[in-house]
Amino acid sequence: MANKQVLSPVPGTFYRKPAPDQPPYKEEGDQVAAGEAIGLVEVMKSFHEIKTDFSGTVAKFLVDNEDPVMAGQPLVEIDG
Amino acid sequence: MAMGNLLIANRGEIAVRIVRAARELGIRTTQVYSQADADSLAVKLADGSVEIGPPAAAKSYLNIEAILSAARETGADAVHPGYGFLAENADFADAVESAGLTFVGPRGATIRLLGDKVAAREAAAKAGVPTVPGSPGRIDDPAAAHELAKGIGFPVLIKATAGGGGRGIRVANDQAEFDRLAPQASAEAKSAFGDGGIYIEKLIEKARHIEIQILGDGERAVHFFERECSLQRRRQKVWEEAPAVTLPGDIRRKLCAAAVSLARSVNYRGAGTLEFLYDDATKEFYFLEMNTRIQVEHPVTEFITGVDLVREMIRIAQGEPLRLRQEDIHLNGHAIECRINAEDPANGFMPAPGAIEALMVPGGPGVRFDTLLYPGCTVPPFYDSLLGKLIVWDDSRESALRRLAGALEELEISGLKTTKSLHQALAVDEDVRAANFHTRFLEQWLERNPLS
Numbered sequence: 001m002a003n004k005q006v007l008s009p010v011p012g013t014f015y016r017k018p019a020p021d022q023p024p025y026k027e028e029g030d031q032v033a034a035g036e037a038i039g040l041v042e043v044m045k046s047f048h049e050i051k052t053d054f055s056g057t058v059a060k061f062l063v064d065n066e067d068p069v070m071a072g073q074p075l076v077e078i079d080g
Numbered sequence: 081m082a083m084g085n086l087l088i089a090n091r092g093e094i095a096v097r098i099v100r101a102a103r104e105l106g107i108r109t110t111q112v113y114s115q116a117d118a119d120s121l122a123v124k125l126a127d128g129s130v131e132i133g134p135p136a137a138a139k140s141y142l143n144i145e146a147i148l149s150a151a152r153e154t155g156a157d158a159v160h161p162g163y164g165f166l167a168e169n170a171d172f173a174d175a176v177e178s179a180g181l182t183f184v185g186p187r188g189a190t191i192r193l194l195g196d197k198v199a200a201r202e203a204a205a206k207a208g209v210p211t212v213p214g215s216p217g218r219i220d221d222p223a224a225a226h227e228l229a230k231g232i233g234f235p236v237l238i239k240a241t242a243g244g245g246g247r248g249i250r251v252a253n254d255q256a257e258f259d260r261l262a263p264q265a266s267a268e269a270k271s272a273f274g275d276g277g278i279y280i281e282k283l284i285e286k287a288r289h290i291e292i293q294i295l296g297d298g299e300r301a302v303h304f305f306e307r308e309c310s311l312q313r314r315r316q317k318v319w320e321e322a323p324a325v326t327l328p329g330d331i332r333r334k335l336c337a338a339a340v341s342l343a344r345s346v347n348y349r350g351a352g353t354l355e356f357l358y359d360d361a362t363k364e365f366y367f368l369e370m371n372t373r374i375q376v377e378h379p380v381t382e383f384i385t386g387v388d389l390v391r392e393m394i395r396i397a398q399g400e401p402l403r404l405r406q407e408d409i410h411l412n413g414h415a416i417e418c419r420i421n422a423e424d425p426a427n428g429f430m431p432a433p434g435a436i437e438a439l440m441v442p443g444g445p446g447v448r449f450d451t452l453l454y455p456g457c458t459v460p461p462f463y464d465s466l467l468g469k470l471i472v473w474d475d476s477r478e479s480a481l482r483r484l485a486g487a488l489e490e491l492e493i494s495g496l497k498t499t500k501s502l503h504q505a506l507a508v509d510e511d512v513r514a515a516n517f518h519t520r521f522l523e524q525w526l527e528r529n530p531l532s
Contacts, residue, residue: 045431
């Protein structure tokens with residue numbers, strides 16, 4: 001069973017939550033469906049939801065909340 | 081008290097602008113920077129620099145403790161906040177002064193008063209400045225809100241008392257919509273800003289955004305005429321001019337007098353801008369808010385008046401009285417500013433940070449390019465997308481437009497996408513050339529004129 005990675009399409013700051021006072025989109029161990037959001041990347045004050053193209057189980061977040069990310073950087077591993 | 085060492089609590093093109101102004105006044109500069117800005121132009125040009133934290137603004141440029149500690153470490157005796165970040169944070173202004181440093185801007189109490197939308201409206205009304213018809217103050221009673229909206233007439237805007245920058249605003253087109261949206265707006269404001277206070281204003285459909293630049297020394301205040309910033313996208317200014325060519329002379333006099341009257345009534349100290357909506361059809365103007373800082377678009381005013389506003393605001397912070405009397409300030413010619421952003425106009429203005437490969441900067445008389453760019457620099461993704469401001473001046477608007485088209489043609493930024501092509505299209509548009517626009521013009525224009 002191969003782990004698949006969701007990549008950030010843009011550089012910026014990664015957020016696990018849709019807003020500071022809301023719970024994270026997903027925790028490790030949660031199920032995700034293709035098209036579901038797993039996080040948010042802020043680039044130049046605009047926010048982009050990051051959606052997964054595959055279904056499965058969230059195996060591991062590779063980036064911490066509020067950490068800077070590069071374009072193309074893996075954000076999360078999905079165990080499908 | 082003369083400054084010896086000015087700390088710049090900002091980044092980007094405005095930090096560069098402040099370094100230059102301070103240098104011309106014989107003041108040493110200390111530039112603070114985040115880990116993402118170590119190689120920035122402002123850091124290179126300042127006399128000294130201090131890192132204040134990680135890239136995220138919340139941990140660096142918005143970190144009051146880190147900035148004050150940088151000031152202590154470097155022996156800075158004054159702080160310039162620029163625009164954005166902490167520039168209109170009253171607690172920051174207070175903290176700077178409590179630390180025994182000079183804040184280049186108004187007193188904390190003034191920032192607090194004018195930053196509260198309802199208090200600012202009340203201050204304007206007291207100074208005899210017309211405000212948009214709306215609730216006299218915050219409204220907490222839904223029944224009273226219902227009656228007030230009916231009296232004002234639809235459409236109305238429902239705004240959060242603690243909101244700003246276009247956030248927390250709803251439009252109600254009729255009574256039923258109002259009764260549905262008002263409680264929602266209050267609940268959202270409570271969650272977003274910790275204050276559920278709302279107020280309502282009449283929506284002026286085809287208004288121009290006109291603003292008056294002022295300087296005050298705490299006793300006297302003078303104006304530097306108006307700017308027109310009607311070309312906006314998502315409530316962000318894109319293109320600004322001075323003067324507003326379609327404004328009748330008697331209205332200009334009234335607007336400027338109203339701005340000075342409000343500034344005087346609060347004993348304003350520093351550079352400030354009073355924003356108004358102006359309705360061409362009725363020739364009425366309405367006060368919106370006062371920005372208690374230098375603004376992005378200040379260079380158009382500098383071009384038409386010949387006054388260096390950033391230098392003057394530093395002089396005022398040093399305790400000098402205003403050097404200019406109103407009769408010394410004259411309006412000459414026409415200036416236009418285009419904001420060159422790292423955004424892709426062909427792809428929904430998607431932000432486009434990255435590395436600059438080559439840079440060609442336009443020149444010649446009446447051309448100014450205020451920028452954070454140099455060849456080989458990197459534009460980080462963590463801050464706003466403003467790369468630079470291309471500003472042109474000429475003796476008439478028509479010739480300024482021609483000069484602008486040439487300067488845009490000369491400007492070359494390679495390595496990332498910019499909004500240059502948007503400005504090139506606007507500079508030759510018939511409506512833009514005729515100054516036939518309002519605050520919603522650009523968004524409608526973009527629907528009709530998709531950029532490739």
